[in-house]
Amino acid sequence: MSLTISGLTAGYTREVPILSGVNLRAEEGMVTTIIGPNGAGKSTLLRAVFGYLKPASGTVEHFGRTVTGLEPEQMLTEGVAYLIQGRSVFPSMTVAENLELGCWTIRRDRRRVLDALARAYEQYPRMAEKRNARAGSLSGGEQRMLEIARITMTNPRTLLLDEPSVGLMPSLVEEVYQQIGALKKAGYLILLVDQNIRKALQIADYVYVLKMGANSHHGPAAEFKHRLADIIKEWI
């Protein structure tokens, strides 16, 4: 089962497409990372897949279903969750409220919500301890942990991670990547964009390189590890 992007063209205005004809295939149980110079359209690709901007052309298929141009709400129902770039906890709400809001699309199924909460607290004991604390009072690392826990509440099959380690100090980056490693082991399909290319390549199974909004290279991560210096030099 996979997430397949074919010929995707999208942009914030009709005249200037940021992505032009991007193709990508990410497999279940693997981490696929997208790398490329600044402004290559990596984050835009995730946003276009999740419905934050409408593709002008091209298709997105998820586990055999066409999901091109769906709204975020529908993408979640299709089993795709998205970690947006930057801080995204609701600071003046509690940890528990933040997790409950992660259940928004399944809110009518009380049983599922309670199960999801119980599962999150079991998996992240620190969140259970601080469930009544305001999310804004958590440390930067804890907030990131909450954000990642929050996008798994609806039991998605695919996680789109946009810059999960940005703005964190090195020891916390390590922690976040352990968390992503655990998600990989749990069988999620993960599509990862991160400025920390070294960490992204360590965890990735497959790599796509984007340049100027179009495909450049792609291949198994192992091939990229020793070519990394060359690739980055090429960008500069």
Add this chain to the structure above:
Amino acid sequence: MDFSLLLDPSILLELLAQGLVRGSMYALMAVGLSLIFGILNVVNFAHGELFMIGAYVMYFVVASLGFPILAGIAAAAVVLFVVGMLIERVLIDPLRRRSGRGWLLDAFVLTIGLTVVFQNLATELVGSRRQGLVEMIPGSLDIMGISLSYDRLVILAATLVVGAGVWLFVRYTPLGKAIRATGQDAEAARALGISVRQIYMITFGIGASLAGISGALLITIFPAYPTVGMLPAMKSFAVVVLGGLGNLPGAIVGGFLLGIIEAFAVFFLAAGWQHVLTAALVVLVLVIRPQGLFAVQGARP
């Protein structure tokens, strides 16, 4: 000025009662204004006109159609909820898609335009004659030497019930939490599947509905006429500044506080002074404590 009058408990109580009734109006208006600002980032200049429509709805339902008081208040609440949602979806939502950094000003100007439209529409449709009710429920309660009309008690009780209801709704229901989440970070709310457009529409509807309820409740004091909303709107802006933008409990407490201050000002000073006092208070708060008198750090609705 004779401050020895303050020692007379019946005068003190009478002023307090007057202040609380006046404050009820300010509080409900300010809660709606604060909610709309806190969640949609819209300074709704037309809030007074929503109050005005509420007053007219009350008048027509009760005086013209002969329905009971409660039906009038409920009708005002429902009509304004719908009107508010329409204003949001038809006018504010398209503006949001086009407007960028100038959003706050763009939206503000739009609502100023709405004020003009609503006032003139009212004049054309129903004329500028004052249309009010003499009383909602006849009779009064006599305690401690003063007489509190049932109307005043109804206004006060209804404000407290509605205010507390809104607060509980926003605080504890899933929809209320989604509303708060959207106010704090719309982009993040959307990533969790919350339809931000719908939240904006519903929130504006709720805020408008509160203004409508306020207009209906105060029909015995402020009869319906096209510009009746201007004073309550101005005062609720003052209350929002006092209570802190986006702070709902602050809006309620601030509303009652301003009402009481004004009641005493009217009694002890010449009539014009109450408005000077209000304005001075607002300026003072803006200079000394711009986050509002009751702001908790980082608190938004």
